Amino acid sequence: MTQISVLDFVSVVEGGTVAGALEETARLAKLAEDLGCDRFWMAEHHGMPGIASSALAVCLAHVGHATSTIRIGSGGVMLPNHNPLVIAEQFGTLDALFPGRIDLGLGRAPGADSRIGQMLRKDLHAAAQRFPQDVLELRALFAGDPALPLQASPGAGASPEIWLLGSSLFGAQLAAMLGLPYAFASHFAPAALDEALQVYRETFTPSETLDRPHVMVAANCYAADTREKAELIASSMDQSFVALRTGTPGRLPPPVPGYRNSLPPAALAGLQAMRKVSAIGTADDVRETLAALIARTGADELILTGSTYDPEARLTSLKIAMQAVEGL
Template identity: 60%
Template sequence: MTAYSLLDLVPIVQGGSAAQALANAADLARHAEALGFTRYWVAEHHGMEGIASAATAVVIAHVGAATATIRIGSGGIMLPNHAPLQVAEQFGTLDALFPGRVDLGLGRAPGSDQRVAAAIRRGYGGDGNDFPQDVVELQSYFADDGQTGIRATPGAGADVKIWILGSSLFGAQLAAALGLPYAFASHFAPGLLDEAISVYRRNFRPSAVLDQPYLALGFNVFAADSDAEAELLASSQQQAFVAIRTTGRGIQLPPPVPGYRESLGAQGNAMLDQVLSASAIGSLDTIRDQLAAFIARTGADELILTSAMFDHAARKKSLTIAAEAMQSL
């Protein structure tokens, strides 16, 4: 059976607050744990009023304290925003608190626009070009092999599983060269999905970490009792995608709008069709069929399921249906 996990952007809904979003994150993680999800990931985003996961390691600790067995981690930490030693210390701390449960997914994008990225990186100047070197340095801290001349405390000897994330061929090539698991962001950037899969599998070099490729793919799931209800619930995230693609700015997650897709013009619908092509929207049977088709097409070892819904109870129910669908495949 294909493994299934959860990526949570910790959405702040219109009329809500960061405190509410973080409470929902802990509740959602407990729910996912009970449903058999393999891991719960949080992504690093900055300067976005609708996302409460900017302090990613802190959010992971919050979720770890609320759960007992599910793996917890980042999908991902944007490594050019940080010195590798700092990341080693943060995730070494998480491993000390939650031993054997911590994943460290690494990306090279800023997780923000260029203005916010410049504010975050002030005094460090990382621009993504040093990403491969920084990944190797980070591995050295965890391995405690003395290559850096500095011992990370906490961090040295920590059992942290490193992943490479990406939405282009760069991450696929790096993950293959280093023999690391690879997660592709097909839930919002599916354009190079098939090519990235091919590059990763074709060029994979076995390592001390992994003897064969391990591929996880992002996939949106909006599930409900009926296809019509699921389409309605999905309109919140669709509105958010349209806003960020047309204005360049994120918004707080809006309530669902009946007939939202019909209200868009041809250009807006074409954009959503492309950006959300790795998605399943509908009832249990519909979700099961769409998940099965995606797995058959890609051969994914794991799906990282994600979705944002305005109503927290509806989102939990969607996860329940998604888990039932995955377990039946």
């Protein structure tokens, strides 16, 4: 049976606050736990007024205290933004607070536009080129490798579950080479999904961590009692994607009836391409779409995402979706 997890953006809605977004994220995580989801992940973003998860380790501690059994983690930490020692310390601390529950998903993208390098005072292009070496150093820090000049404390001896994330062949190849589980960001960049999974599986090398390939596929999911209502609640995130692609990101806006029909052809085509891996509709619609996605990809896990302006709609959507996927 395919595992089901949740990816949350800690969305700040128009007229809302960061504090409110964090409160709703904790509520969503608790519901995900109660419904039997396997993981609850958040992603590092910067300079985006509609996303409150930039201080990712802090957000994870908040969610960890609101839950008790569900795995929590990063989907992901954008490692080029950081020094591996700092991430080892942060996730070593989380592992001490919530033992056996921490996932560390690692990505190579900056999580923001080109200005982030200036603000971080880093050459992010060069840092991205060092990504494989930084992943190895991070693993060595957790292992407490005596060859390192300094031990991470906390960190040495910690055992978060390390994942590699990606939306291209690079991450798939690296995850396969290192024998790590792989998560594909098909919720916003689905173009290379099938090819990346094929490369990952065909080139996978077993490791102490993993003896065979393990794949997670991300999907947008909006479930409601009618297809029209599901399309409506999804329109808030549609607006956010369009705003992001046009360089005007903001807070998550209220839903707009018929939003997609209002877009010019080029914008609509871009949105449809970006959100191709989406399950939107009733329980039957969602089950059919996600079953087809599992059959297509052979995913070991699905991670569902879908921010809504009304937090109650997100909770209802997850309840319906979890009922719909039972037994898949």
